[in-house]
Amino acid sequence: MAKKNQIHKFEAALLRPAKTGDNDSWAFVVLPKKISENLPRRGRTTVEGKIHGHPFQATLEPDGQLSHWLKIDENLQKAACLDIGEIVTFEIFSMEKEPEPEVPLDLQEALSTVPEAHKVWNKTTTIARIDWIHWIESAKQSRTRTKRINDACAMLSEGKKRVCCFDPSGYYSKAFKAPEAAVVVTQ
Known part of the structure; x- marks a missing residue:
C-alpha cells in the first residue's frame, strides 16, 4: 500500500498504440512493476503527477500483468512536448481521495x-x-x-454493493492488457 503523497519517479518509453480504435492520436506508457506495486490498488487508480515537469491527472488502467498503463492524449503530448519513442520522465503520486467516476x-x-x-x-x-x-x-x-x-x-x-467475480487487475482472468505498441522506425 502506498504512503500518502509518496512520489514515485520513473522513466519509460512513450509508445504509439498499433491500433487506436478511433481517429485520436494518443500514446501510452507501461509503468514499471515496482511502481505499480506501491499504488493503492491493482485495478483502475487515479494519480496526479508530472511528465517532463508538466502537471497532469489521469486514471491508470490495469495491464493484466500486475502493473498499470497510462494513456497520454494528444493535448498532453503537445503540452509536455513529447515525441513517440522518447524516454520520458514521470513523477506520480496517488490522490488522497479517488475522484468520483463518470457514470456512462x-x-x-x-x-x-x-x-x-x-x-x-x-x-x-x-x-x-x-x-x-x-x-x-x-x-x-x-x-x-x-x-x-x-x-x-x-x-x-438485491443489496450487493460490490460487483462479484470481477478481477479489476485482469491478472487472473487475463481480461485486461496494455495496448500493443506499434513498431516505431527511427532514422
Whole structure:
C-alpha cells in the first residue's frame, strides 16, 4: 500500500498504440512493476503527477500483468512536448481521495429505471462504483455490455454493493492488457 503523497519517479518509453480504435492520436506508457506495486490498488487508480515537469491527472488502467498503463492524449503530448519513442520522465503520486467516476449514460439510464438499484448505487463507495463501471466498460461486445448493465441493476437491487467475480487487475482472468505498441522506425 502506498504512503500518502509518496512520489514515485520513473522513466519509460512513450509508445504509439498499433491500433487506436478511433481517429485520436494518443500514446501510452507501461509503468514499471515496482511502481505499480506501491499504488493503492491493482485495478483502475487515479494519480496526479508530472511528465517532463508538466502537471497532469489521469486514471491508470490495469495491464493484466500486475502493473498499470497510462494513456497520454494528444493535448498532453503537445503540452509536455513529447515525441513517440522518447524516454520520458514521470513523477506520480496517488490522490488522497479517488475522484468520483463518470457514470456512462447507458448505466445512468438503467439505474434511473430501477429505484432500489439506484439507492444502493448511491450508498456504495467510490472504489466500488469504479469497479462496477470498469466491469461494464470491459465488455467487448455491446450485447455483453447490455447484459452486464442489467445484471448490475439486479445485483444492486438485491443489496450487493460490490460487483462479484470481477478481477479489476485482469491478472487472473487475463481480461485486461496494455495496448500493443506499434513498431516505431527511427532514422
